[in-house]
Every structure is written in structure tokens, then in C-alpha cells.
Amino acid sequence: MGSQVTAPDSFAEFVNARYAALVRHGTLLTGDHGHGEDLAQEALVKTYRAWHRLHPDGDADAYTRRVMVRAAWRAGRRLWRREVPTGELPERRAADPYEPRDTARLVLSALRELPVQQRVVLVLRYWAGLSEQEIAGMLNCSTGTVKSRASRAISALRRVDGPLAEAFRVSLAGSN
Structure with missing residues (x-):
């Protein structure tokens, strides 16, 4: 027993x-x-x-x-995302001098800038290592949808004014 x-x-x-x-x-x-x-x-x-x-x-x-x-x-399909306005602002955290060089934080911040469905596809493809067919099966959508969401997300991340642009500028400035 x-x-x-x-x-x-x-x-x-x-x-x-x-x-x-x-x-x-x-x-x-x-x-x-x-x-x-x-x-x-x-x-x-x-x-x-x-x-x-x-x-x-x-x-x-x-x-x-x-x-x-x-x-x-x-x-990602819903308009309301559970945010509730409040009359009081939360306390601000102290500035972290190493934050501009924190790659994980920069990538997470860049992912936040993407639409939810693009972010989900990228996480499944590159973090979870799933194939496009596996992602399509999991999300109950076509492989073409997975490919187009991934392509749009990567294009957005690569843009000169995209969410990772500042990370690259900080990275290049720190290497000089």
C-alpha cells in the first residue's frame, strides 16, 4: 500500500x-x-x-x-485582455543599470510587441522546437497560416525600427 x-x-x-x-x-x-x-x-x-x-x-x-x-x-482573438483600469498607479521599480544589456528581457520585450498569434507561433517554432505541421495541428489551423504568422513576426523583429532595434544599438555601442 x-x-x-x-x-x-x-x-x-x-x-x-x-x-x-x-x-x-x-x-x-x-x-x-x-x-x-x-x-x-x-x-x-x-x-x-x-x-x-x-x-x-x-x-x-x-x-x-x-x-x-x-x-x-x-x-489573441479577444479584444478585452483582462486589464482593469485603476485610480491608483502602481509603484515604479527602481532602474536597473544592467537592463539595457539583459538579452532575455530584450527578447521578451520584443515578443510583447508582436500580435499574440504571431508570438505564439514564434514561441512554438523556435523555443519549443515544433515543426510547422505540428504547430498547425496544435492550433487547428493551416500550415500556410503558421508560415505567414512566423514570416510576419520575423519581419517585424528585423525592421530597423522594430522591437529589437534598440537592443542591437545597445549591443553595438557596448562592443566598441
Whole structure:
């Protein structure tokens, strides 16, 4: 009896092992750490509900990521993105002197500038390493749609006035 693991225990082990990676994935998909956490948590609720089907033979990580990707993809179609105006401005964080050289922060900032569906395609293609056909299957769209979203996103990132332009200027200025 001591060797058997109950569903809640095995799910808790899954969450403990994969939560940080899922939040990183969500952050890349949404462009925001807080929204990435929300996305991961919402997907984990759905994973818990399907746990009896997923564990031990199913791939719970792949299922959770697929739920996250589809939710991020659908969010790009909505006009309202859960922002709620407030009468009080939040406190500003202190300036970080190393921020202009933080490549990860610059890339995340550049991803934020892209439309959600372009961002989702880039994250799946270049961070998750999926093929265009796999992405199309996951998003339930055509391969042509995946190709055009990726092409537009890369073109936007490469523009002289695009979201990565400042990063390249800072990088070149620092190397002199």
C-alpha cells in the first residue's frame, strides 16, 4: 500500500517538477510573467480534471502545454485582455543599470510587441522546437497560416525600427 501513489499525490509531484517550466512557457506565450503564471495555473486546473486519463500513460506535460497554447491563441482573438483600469498607479521599480544589456528581457520585450498569434507561433517554432505541421495541428489551423504568422513576426523583429532595434544599438555601442 505504501508504494501506491494516489492521483492527487502524483499530480502534486507533476506540478512541483514542471511548474517553473510551465510558467516560463506561459510568459513567452503571453509576453508577461503574471499572465504567464495565470495561463499555467488555468492549464493546470484542466490538467487536474483530466489527470485520470493522463496519468501514468499519458503525457501530462504535453497536454498542459497544448492547453496553454490554445488558450493564448484564443486570447489573441479577444479584444478585452483582462486589464482593469485603476485610480491608483502602481509603484515604479527602481532602474536597473544592467537592463539595457539583459538579452532575455530584450527578447521578451520584443515578443510583447508582436500580435499574440504571431508570438505564439514564434514561441512554438523556435523555443519549443515544433515543426510547422505540428504547430498547425496544435492550433487547428493551416500550415500556410503558421508560415505567414512566423514570416510576419520575423519581419517585424528585423525592421530597423522594430522591437529589437534598440537592443542591437545597445549591443553595438557596448562592443566598441
